[in-house]
Amino acid sequence: MSALLRAERISKAYGGVHALDGCTVVVQAGSITALIGPNGSGKTTLFNVITGYDRPDAGEVYYGGNKITGASPQRVFGAGIGRTFQLTRIFPRLTVLENMIVASQYTGEAYRFRNPLARAGGPADRHRAMELLEFTGIAGHAGKLAGTLSYGQRKLLELSYVLVADPAIVLLDEPAGGVNPSLINQLAERIRELNAAGKTFLIVEHNMEFVMGLCHHIAVLDYGTIVATGPPSVIRNDPRVLDAYLGTAEDDAEARDDGAG
Amino acid sequence: MTGQGDGAAAALVVDGLTAGYGGGDVLHDVSLTVAEGGIACVVGPNGCGKSTLLAAISGLLRPRLGSIAFRGEPLTGRSPRQVLRAGIVHVPQNHSLFREMTVGENIELGGYLLADRRRIARRRGEVEEMFPAVAGWADQKAGSLSGGQQRLVEFARCLMLDPALVILDEPSVGLAPKVLKTVFDAVRLMNANGKTILLVEQNARAGLALSSHGVVMENGRVRLAGSGREVLEHPEIGALYLGGSARPMQVPQE
Numbered sequence: 132m133s134a135l136l137r138a139e140r141i142s143k144a145y146g147g148v149h150a151l152d153g154c155t156v157v158v159q160a161g162s163i164t165a166l167i168g169p170n171g172s173g174k175t176t177l178f179n180v181i182t183g184y185d186r187p188d189a190g191e192v193y194y195g196g197n198k199i200t201g202a203s204p205q206r207v208f209g210a211g212i213g214r215t216f217q218l219t220r221i222f223p224r225l226t227v228l229e230n231m232i233v234a235s236q237y238t239g240e241a242y243r244f245r246n247p248l249a250r251a252g253g254p255a256d257r258h259r260a261m262e263l264l265e266f267t268g269i270a271g272h273a274g275k276l277a278g279t280l281s282y283g284q285r286k287l288l289e290l291s292y293v294l295v296a297d298p299a300i301v302l303l304d305e306p307a308g309g310v311n312p313s314l315i316n317q318l319a320e321r322i323r324e325l326n327a328a329g330k331t332f333l334i335v336e337h338n339m340e341f342v343m344g345l346c347h348h349i350a351v352l353d354y355g356t357i358v359a360t361g362p363p364s365v366i367r368n369d370p371r372v373l374d375a376y377l378g379t380a381e382d383d384a385e386a387r388d389d390g391a392g
Numbered sequence: 393m394t395g396q397g398d399g400a401a402a403a404l405v406v407d408g409l410t411a412g413y414g415g416g417d418v419l420h421d422v423s424l425t426v427a428e429g430g431i432a433c434v435v436g437p438n439g440c441g442k443s444t445l446l447a448a449i450s451g452l453l454r455p456r457l458g459s460i461a462f463r464g465e466p467l468t469g470r471s472p473r474q475v476l477r478a479g480i481v482h483v484p485q486n487h488s489l490f491r492e493m494t495v496g497e498n499i500e501l502g503g504y505l506l507a508d509r510r511r512i513a514r515r516r517g518e519v520e521e522m523f524p525a526v527a528g529w530a531d532q533k534a535g536s537l538s539g540g541q542q543r544l545v546e547f548a549r550c551l552m553l554d555p556a557l558v559i560l561d562e563p564s565v566g567l568a569p570k571v572l573k574t575v576f577d578a579v580r581l582m583n584a585n586g587k588t589i590l591l592v593e594q595n596a597r598a599g600l601a602l603s604s605h606g607v608v609m610e611n612g613r614v615r616l617a618g619s620g621r622e623v624l625e626h627p628e629i630g631a632l633y634l635g636g637s638a639r640p641m642q643v644p645q646e
Contacts, residue, residue, distance in 0.1 A: 169594060170438060170565065170594055171565065171566055308439065309439075311416065337437065337438040337439060338439075339437070339633070339634055339635030340635050342635075343634075343635050366634070367634050367635065372634060373630045373634065376596075376630075376634065377595075377596040377597045377629070377630075377633065378564075378593075378595030378596055378597045378598050378599075379569065379595070379597060379598065380597050380598050380601050381572055381576055381598050381601070381602075
């Protein structure tokens with residue numbers, strides 16, 4: 132396997148807070164990789180840096196062999212990196228199918244989105260949209276307003292939406308968060324199928340059962356730094372991971388700060 | 393392993409609580425006792441129901457089943473205002489100060505149930521005596537303070553009603569490690585001044601070390617309970633956070 136995506140020694144501070152501190156994550160082509168860590172450890176910030184929503188203070192992002200650090204979200208997306216958000220970003224007053232048509236404007240060599248008069252939503256786009264909705268299991272809701280979907284269904288719509296562009300790698304930000312267990316299983320099954328068909332995944336998720344059951348490789352963030360990487364069986368028993376999740380006692384916390392200067 | 397220490401009377405008793413939002417239940421048969429004068433800490437992975445439990449206790453969410461009682465008085469289904477009057481204040485997770493108002497104004501707002509301005513002034517004096525640093529920031533805008541300083545102001549504000557039970561939702565969240573001690577010292581100070589404390593903590597180790605009683609929740613259920621130390625040292629606690637080997641603790645499928 133070779134690395135499809137590499138974020139190398141990324142640092143990013145907001146005000147005085149170091150959200151990321153020399154963080155390196157490598158995603159192998161064809162893998163389902165998880166990025167886990169306690170609240171506030173920097174997971175979403177890393178997603179934002181990779182996908183062009185945030186510019187890192189230091190470090191580089193490589194996609195394939197190309198440096199994409201600081202590229203705009205559109206360019207990153209166009210290059211083949213799809214991404215969903217922790218809180219879904221759909222158009223609630225458009226139907227599910229219309230949401231998909233909007234997504235299809237942002238795809239293809241022609242970059243039709245540069246021309247607002249270009250036609251999207253032709254038969255081919257609709258056909259492709261329905262295929263994807265069927266794949267994710269929400270085709271039955273195609274004519275409903277997206278705002279009426281349940282939280283879990285919105286997550287499936289976002290996944291469908293991202294797949295319109297047929298990205299080589301998909302970054303999912305808490306795909307299982309707030310989703311009911313049967314939809315979570317459905318989601319995991321779809322991700323497995325897409326992965327078997329060649330798509331690479333990088334997933335931020337708090338649901339450990341989902342992560343441990345689905346992912347080949349796990350990277351653990353704590354205070355903006357990767358503290359452990361490995362397969363689920365190793366991560367589950369790594370004391371550093373437990374430290375990250377259970378936190379540090381007050382005295383150790385002080386020591387950590389003194390050490391960091 | 394349900395010990396609470398002998399002799400301590402129960403201040404808050406939550407029994408068999410089932411509650412949630414919309415159609416689904418988040419809490420399943422949750423029971424918890426907070427001893428008079430104690431510090432109880434609830435920990436557990438994201439989404440396990442910690443904040444929902446606090447919402448049910450403080451009247452923000454009506455439970456579907458179960459009961460809540462404080463010092464013998466039933467509180468199940470009471471409004472937040474009634475819960476406040478019963479002597480329970482709830483400090484929410486973060487950024488609950490009015491940023492554009494001064495620290496002094498924020499603190500006085502904590503006494504909004506007090507009708508009498510003189511009582512408000514007297515309470516503010518008492519609260520500022522307990523937190524002298526906060527008194528020093530009285531004229532600054534709350535939004536200009538650091539995260540740790542804002543926490544102390546929130547604590548001072550919650551004491552305006554002289555509550556018997558203080559509920560804290562993740563007091564350490566978003567704070568730099570070295571500020572943790574300052575904030576936890578403030579929790580200990582409130583406790584030393586007679587306040588019973590119920591806190592939810594994402595930093596399980598620090599929270600449990602601070603507490604006389606500890607509870608680990610997972611998936612809306614209480615999975616471990618005991619003294620803070622017992623829970624902290626329990627071999628299953630890691631499995632509850634990281635999944636995996638906690639087989640014996642799993643509830644059979646319905």
